[in-house]
Amino acid sequence: MSEATLPDEGLTAKLPAPEGSEAPDSRRLRGNLGVASIVFMVVAAAAPLGVIGGVVPLGLAAGNGAGFPATFIVATVILLLFSAGFTAMTPHVEEAGAFFSYVRQSLGLPVGIGIAFVAVVSYVALEAGVYGLLGPAGASVVELFGGPALPWWLFAAAAFAVTTYLGYRNIELSSRVLAVLLTAEIAIVAILDLVIVVRGGDHGLSSGIVSPDAIFSGSLGIGLLFAIISYVGFEATAIFRDEARTPERTIPRATYFSLLLIGIFYAITSWALISGWGDEQAVAQATDNGGTFLGDTASRYIGVFGADVITVLYFTSLFACILAFHNVASRYIFALARKDVLPASLSRPHAEHGSPHRASLWISGVVAVSVLLAVVFGLDPAAQFYTWFAGTTTVGIVVLLIATSVAVLTFFARDLRGNSQWRVRIAPALGLVGLLGSLVLILTNLSDLVGGSGVLAAVVIGVLVGAFAIGIVVGRKVSS
Known part of the structure; x- marks a missing residue:
């Protein structure tokens, strides 16, 4: 006799399920995540310290210089417009x-x-690729404290x-770990920001963030490209639907709050x-x-x-990013298995933890093979392994x-379903225009993102197109 779990305001009732049938919730994840917990995981996926230490110098040097901070505002607006429709549809999507x-x-x-296949490729690629940054960062931490030079792997x-x-x-354990790491990295950067502002900067505070001349200087397109890249991971709020309290409220709030916090x-x-x-010296220093x-x-x-603290927290920030994307990718695999696209065994949650443990192990296996191949072929962990995989993720997301x-x-299109024209038609359409423009910028500059190789850029596009095509074929077989 099996047991069926019925959600009822956080209480669990156990009733006998019919003989030979599968309990309704036997392929459903369990958790009690609130807005704050989901925000921690989503913001950790964005790796804020990694962005500040890595992407920002690139945006200053190759983008629009002192006007680069304004591109984060533009990117936030585009993604908020996207989120208006995304969150409006949440109550009508009952699965994670x-x-x-x-x-x-x-x-x-x-x-x-x-x-879904494009999503899995994108998230797994980033999880694997970030190990290429984390390894050298860990070596730097050891050397910082007088230890020996050790291999990144x-x-x-x-x-x-x-x-x-x-x-x-259970997902709540990951959430607690990410909360500690994320709080530490944001705190140290906030202290640095405060000290700079209080001291008035090098010779006055920059006005580039509000200066049209600065914003439109250099390459605004490249600047916007790097800004968009920095938000990868915010969209994962909905993947935790089954593990969230009152998802119809929790998911939209977590999405908006994550975007605003990151931006x-x-x-x-x-x-x-x-x-x-100073404006000119900052660009020179970043270059x-x-x-x-x-x-x-x-x-x-x-x-x-x-x-030194920032050096250590940069390492933990990359770990937090890996953990967050691992959780997201595992839940995509779990969701596909629930649709019988992948083996049903991958959609059996752990009896005690309620986690997608088998899907998680499957993702770990794929990542392990990727890292091992990078080591065997002697790829540079950052310049090659990370860069190639991050390029794939950027286009895919x-x-x-x-x-x-x-x-x-x-x-x-035909029914507003109680929403305003702005929320479900105008805002999403404007967000779509911004995203299409961003995609054009990314594809135009993709070879630079993957180390200056046109061949690799073509491979990245080919992998994503191939994943989508295979998914279409599999989907048709499942639905027939």
């Missing part, structure tokens, strides 16, 4: 699966499965083991870092010493100790956002 579920609901199962292996363990357990943090911090050097730009600024304003925007507009 994020983009896959939204697209399937509106555009049909085959297209939904195609998008040792730190990748250690982080992999912890990620696999946490992914196997405000990036805009203020990049503006403060520019102020710390000549991009890899140490954040650390050099920290040493200048909060001393060597502060810079923007494609997912575009497909979801089309799904939202299609879903509400």
Whole structure:
């Protein structure tokens, strides 16, 4: 005799299920996540310290210089417009699966499965690729404290083991770990921002964030491209639907709050870092010493100790990013298995933890093979392994956002379902225009994102197109 679990205001009742049948919730994840817990996981996926230390110098050097902070405001507006329709559709999507579920609901199962395959490739690629940054960062931490120079893959292996363990357990354990790490990294950067502002910067606070001349200087397109990249992960709020309290309220609130927190943090911090050097000197510093730009600024304003703390937290920020994307990718696999696209065994939650433990182990296996191949073939962990995989994710995520925007507009085309024209038609349409423009920018500059190789850029596009096509074929077989 099996037991069926019935949700009722957080209480669990156990009733006998009919003989030979499967309990209704036997393929459903369990959790009690609130807005704050989901926000921690989503913001951790965006790796704010990694963005400040890595993407911001690139935006300053190759983008629009002192006007770069304004691109975060533009990116936030585009994604808020997208989120208006995305969250309006949430009450009408009763399964956890994020983009896959939204697209399937509106555009049909085959297209939904195609998008799900693109999502899995995108998230797994980033999770694997970030190990290429985490390994060297871990080596730097050891050397900082006088330890020996160790190979990057040792730190990748250690982080992999912890990620696999946490992914196997209940999602609330991961949430608590991410909360601690994220709070620490935001706190140290906030202290740096405050010190720079209080001291008035190098010679006055930068006005580039509000100056049209600065905003439209250099390459605004490249600046916007780097800004959009920095938000990867915010869209994952809906994947935790089954593990969220009252998802109809929790998911929209977590989405908006995550976007605003990320956008405000990036805009203020990049503006403060520019102020710390002066407009022209900041661009020169980012161009000549991009890899140490954040650390050099920290040493200048909060001393060597502060810079050392940032070095350590940069490592933990990358780990938090890996853990967050691991949880997202595992839940995509779980959702696909629930639709019988993948083996049903992958959609059996852990009896005690309620986690997608088998799907999590499957993702760990794919990531382990990817990292192992990078080591065997001697790829540079950052310049090659990370860059190639991050390029794949960048294109894939923007494609997912575009497909979801089309799904939202299609879903509400004939019936507003009680929403305003602005929320489900105008705002999503404007967001779609912004996302299409971003995709054009990304594809135009994709070869630069993957190390200057046109061949690799073509491979990235080919992999994503192939994933979508395979998903379409599989979806048609499942639905027939």
